Amino acid sequence: MTCAEPGPWRGETLRLPAWLSRLVVSDKRRIIIVGAGGWIGKTALMLLHNALGQETAAARVSCFGSTSRTIEIAPGVNFEQRPLSTLDALDCRPTLLLHLAFLTMDKIQEMEKAEYVRRNRALSEVVHDALDLIGVDRLFVASSGAAAFAD
Secondary structure, three states: OOOEOOOOOOOOEOOOOHHHHHHHHHOOOEEEEEOOOOHHHHHHHHHHHHHHOHHHHHHHEEEEEOOOEEEEEEOOEEEEEEEHHHHHHOOOOOEEEEEOOOOOHHHOOOOOHHHHHHHHHHHHHHHHHHHHHHOEEEEEEOOHHHHHHOO
16 A cells, blocks of 8 residues: 545645555664654655555654654554654664644743743754664654744
8 A cells, every 4th residue: 555645736646656665664763753743754654654664664664752642544544643742662773753842932922932942952852862772773853833834
């Protein structure tokens, strides 16, 4: 089964280019997505699912966020998200980590700028403090909030 994006690309099957898909499949690193419930995270999950297949994606991809929950990327295709506070408990092995967990201003309108910055730094510190402990040797950091609200 391949997944079609339910968002702006409605009905289209999102796929990595063939050469990149082959690299993802051949690389045996664990893949962790922090902030998998946002639009960039769900898109990454969909691309990885379509490249790896359901069984391999379920075995290699782990999701972390503010709470435990199920992230549905298509009907019947789910990933379980664990609390970010448990990230540092993972075993140490080669890992690609996508850090996408940032609060966006649209969700926290009443928050002062200093508090917004403090909370986002705290999220990043949790991730940073776990990098060596869990064996992260590849790191990608992105924020949809920065993309949407850049001045």
